[in-house]
Amino acid sequence: xxxxxxxxxxxxxxxxxxxxxxxxxxxxxxxxxxxxxxxxxxxxxxxxxxxxxxxxxxxxxxxxxxxxxxxxxxxxxxxxxxxxxxxxxxxxxxxxxxxxxxxxxxxxxxxxxxxxxxxxxxxxxxxxxxxxxxxxxxxxxxxxxxxxxxxxxxxxxxxxxxxxxxxxxxxxxxxxxxxxxxxxxxxxxxxxxxxxxxxxxxxxxxxxxxxxxxxxxxxxxxxxxxxxxxxxxxxxxxxxxxxxxxxxxxxxxxxxxxxxxxxxxxxxxxxxxxxxxxxxxxxxxxxxxxxxxxxxxxxxxxxxxxxxxxxxxxxxxxxxxxxxxxxxxxxxxxxxxxxxxxxxx
Numbered sequence: 001x002x003x004x005x006x007x008x009x010x011x012x013x014x015x016x017x018x019x020x021x022x023x024x025x026x027x028x029x030x031x032x033x034x035x036x037x038x039x040x041x042x043x044x045x046x047x048x049x050x051x052x053x054x055x056x057x058x059x060x061x062x063x064x065x066x067x068x069x070x071x072x073x074x075x076x077x078x079x080x081x082x083x084x085x086x087x088x089x090x091x092x093x094x095x096x097x098x099x100x101x102x103x104x105x106x107x108x109x110x111x112x113x114x115x116x117x118x119x120x121x122x123x124x125x126x127x128x129x130x131x132x133x134x135x136x137x138x139x140x141x142x143x144x145x146x147x148x149x150x151x152x153x154x155x156x157x158x159x160x161x162x163x164x165x166x167x168x169x170x171x172x173x174x175x176x177x178x179x180x181x182x183x184x185x186x187x188x189x190x191x192x193x194x195x196x197x198x199x200x201x202x203x204x205x206x207x208x209x210x211x212x213x214x215x216x217x218x219x220x221x222x223x224x225x226x227x228x229x230x231x232x233x234x235x236x237x238x239x240x241x242x243x244x245x246x247x248x249x250x251x252x253x254x255x256x257x258x259x260x261x262x263x264x265x266x267x268x269x270x271x272x273x274x275x276x277x278x279x280x281x282x283x284x285x286x287x288x289x290x291x292x293x294x295x296x297x298x299x300x301x302x303x304x305x306x307x308x309x310x311x312x313x314x315x316x317x318x319x320x321x322x323x324x325x326x327x328x329x330x331x332x333x334x335x336x337x338x339x340x341x342x343x344x345x
Contacts, residue, residue, distance in 0.1 A: 024067030043160035140266035
């Protein structure tokens with residue numbers, strides 16, 4: 001079966017939780033190794049004046065929940081929701097943090113079927129309970145804010161400020177090879193496939209270019225026959241985060257092929273590329289135009305225009321001075337959105 005239309009849609013999600021108690025502590029319900037939690041919350045919550053506790057899915061709450069403001073990061077399970085429901089009237093509030101359109105993923109056929117099926121199972125089983133508990137939503141993009149705009153109290157949240165391993169702080173490559181990379185995971189299937197035609201002329205015309213892409217045997221088959229391609233297996237978030245801090249690469253790609261799921265993404269690929277000390281080449285428009293100034297701290301190219309991307313990459317591979325100038329300008333955006341709820345933390 002490949003028709004999920006009867007499931008609970010994003011437009012009908014409502015935050016119906018009402019809480020009057022002042023916050024005494026913050027409890028973050030999260031998976032053990034969650035990039036969403038690390039990118040959006042941990043740095044912010046280090047500065048909290050309230051005690052902060054992390055409640056891992058599948059485990060008991062680490063502290064008493066009475067008086068807690070709870071942040072649910074993407075997912076919940078039956079046990080955690082039951083714990084919250086039992087003590088609902090003693091909570092200070094619940095925010096549901098969403099950095100992808102989980103409901104929208106169900107209908108997007110550009111995504112792997114097993115991912116869509118997992119989202120269908122999760123959303124059908126838990127969306128109404130999440131809505132009944134949540135007093136507000138925190139979403140990571142303007143598109144998500146529009147899609148879930150009927151939920152009630154919806155706030156934008158950008159990644160928390162964090163340090164980059166900037167090129168001036170790390171030894172540069174010796175110049176013999178220019179390392180281009182794309183590190184999309186399973187939900188980036190359309191981008192990985194699209195980049196094959198983009199990279200073919202780059203690799204054929206630039207003998208000093210190497211292309212690194214994360215993938216499995218399907219990606220290996222897709223890129224078979226192209227010179228200079230290295231397929232890196234998917235890795236757990238902690239391993240990838242550490243690798244990105246210690247491995248210098250040169251040019252990172254964020255094509256964001258137009259699909260319903262991609263349209264709602266945030267700009268975290270900017271962070272992944274910056275941690276590698278690399279130049280970023282991004283699809284123009286939301287969300288990257290929010291953080292990238294074309295020709296200053298990266299390049300913005302027309303989404304979906306393979307010839308424009310190939311030509312720009314060939315020029316960038318051949319122009320080290322331009323790469324050095326662009327990487328030297330990598331910075332943290334100044335217009336960062338933080339939910340106003342953080343003011344009470």
